[in-house]
Amino acid sequence: MLWTRPRHFVVFLLTMEMLSVPGFTASFVNAPAPVGSDWLEFAILALGATVHIQLTHRQEERRRNRTKTVLIDLTAVWVFPATLVLPATLAVLLVVLIRFQRWFTARRPAHHFVFSSIAHGLAAALANLTYTAMSPQDWTTLTASGSLREFGLVLVTAAVYEGVQIVYVGGILALGSPSPTVRTVLGSKTDNLLEAITTGLGAVTAVLVVIMPPAVAIMAVVTVVFNRLAEIDQLQDAVVTDPKTGLLNMRGWTESAERALNRVRRAGSTLSVLMVDLDHFKWINDTFGHPAGDDVLAAVANALSSVTRPADVVGRFGGEEFLLLLPDADTSAAELAAERIRTTIAGLRIPTTDKRGAQATISGRTASIGVAVFPRHADHLDGLLQAADTAVYEAKESGRNRVSFASVPS
Numbered sequence: 001m002l003w004t005r006p007r008h009f010v011v012f013l014l015t016m017e018m019l020s021v022p023g024f025t026a027s028f029v030n031a032p033a034p035v036g037s038d039w040l041e042f043a044i045l046a047l048g049a050t051v052h053i054q055l056t057h058r059q060e061e062r063r064r065n066r067t068k069t070v071l072i073d074l075t076a077v078w079v080f081p082a083t084l085v086l087p088a089t090l091a092v093l094l095v096v097l098i099r100f101q102r103w104f105t106a107r108r109p110a111h112h113f114v115f116s117s118i119a120h121g122l123a124a125a126l127a128n129l130t131y132t133a134m135s136p137q138d139w140t141t142l143t144a145s146g147s148l149r150e151f152g153l154v155l156v157t158a159a160v161y162e163g164v165q166i167v168y169v170g171g172i173l174a175l176g177s178p179s180p181t182v183r184t185v186l187g188s189k190t191d192n193l194l195e196a197i198t199t200g201l202g203a204v205t206a207v208l209v210v211i212m213p214p215a216v217a218i219m220a221v222v223t224v225v226f227n228r229l230a231e232i233d234q235l236q237d238a239v240v241t242d243p244k245t246g247l248l249n250m251r252g253w254t255e256s257a258e259r260a261l262n263r264v265r266r267a268g269s270t271l272s273v274l275m276v277d278l279d280h281f282k283w284i285n286d287t288f289g290h291p292a293g294d295d296v297l298a299a300v301a302n303a304l305s306s307v308t309r310p311a312d313v314v315g316r317f318g319g320e321e322f323l324l325l326l327p328d329a330d331t332s333a334a335e336l337a338a339e340r341i342r343t344t345i346a347g348l349r350i351p352t353t354d355k356r357g358a359q360a361t362i363s364g365r366t367a368s369i370g371v372a373v374f375p376r377h378a379d380h381l382d383g384l385l386q387a388a389d390t391a392v393y394e395a396k397e398s399g400r401n402r403v404s405f406a407s408v409p410s
Helices: 007-029 036-066 076-085 088-106 110-133 144-176 182-186 189-211 213-239 250-267 280-286 292-304 331-346 382-399
Strands: 271-278 311-319 323-328 349-353 359-363 365-374 402-404
Touching: 007 088, 007 110, 007 144, 036 076, 036 088, 036 144, 036 189, 036 213, 036 382, 076 088, 076 144, 076 189, 076 213, 088 110, 088 359, 110 144, 144 182, 144 189, 144 359, 182 189, 189 213, 213 280, 250 271, 250 323, 271 331, 271 382, 280 292, 292 311, 292 323, 292 331, 292 349, 323 331, 323 382, 331 359, 331 365, 331 402, 382 402
Parallel strands: 365 402
Antiparallel strands: 271 323, 271 365, 311 323, 349 359
């Protein structure tokens, strides 16, 4: 399957795999030969990782089947401590052991799995090389001031460990997506928080391995529980997320919009609701096929996210329609935002495929936008939606590719 991918994807993947060779070599050359205590700590971490993987493999398989982008699998709880307490050779061996077990739940093409395995292994190797280069102290003899220094070294090591994975995995995700976004490449805020917590738990695991090895069993229990919580969070997110665009679906948008409207009402401020309807969307499906239509929806969703503020609530209304709620936006601000969105959509060049699978680019698409302002056009969400919807029809009847404001009720 690798050779069916775009050329730039293949070049990046093979280049990064070749670049990993000197990284592994430098780490292994500078690593001391493992001694008996190293092998014991390796066995403890390997056993903990195996218990974690085997007790959560069904949950992990379900989570992987639900996501096509970044997935935090919590194995950093075992790999990151290996970078701190083991020689690089054993740290990478632990990654190999974990990835071998993960292969049976990966549900990914082989070249993806091999590449991500190399990324994980190289991250562990370079993090270990960084940590040992900073001359860490023996943790069993640390003073209070010495522990502060060691904590700083752990933070630097964690930054290297995460940074290598971001470059490798983030790069391949960006090149493998027709319309990459920050969320699809780097994950959501929740994903990154989970990764930070997982790496932090890995640091705790390292301390336990050195100071109180039997207590590592607690971390095995913690990872199983966290895996379950991650699955629940993913299910809750799926309930309010549109799978084609990654935006809020109507349920999620309505819940967020109601909260925003209540805040604005209490503050005595204003807000605007924009309904964006893509013009002649059926023509895209009829001409290029439904997969191309999905690519257009994803590209427009990405564009809407890129030209709005973090506080704005962006969602998919259904079909080819999108909804935006702009807090603290009066008529003038809403008009500027709507025009910015209209011109952005008109300027999109969307890479996709036609009905025969050949590469194609869709451009010159337009949108009609209806705008309703609180409290000028309505004082509740349903009224604002109805007013914006009516304004969309007015924009279409006036020639499309334009912004239309709702009429002020008499």
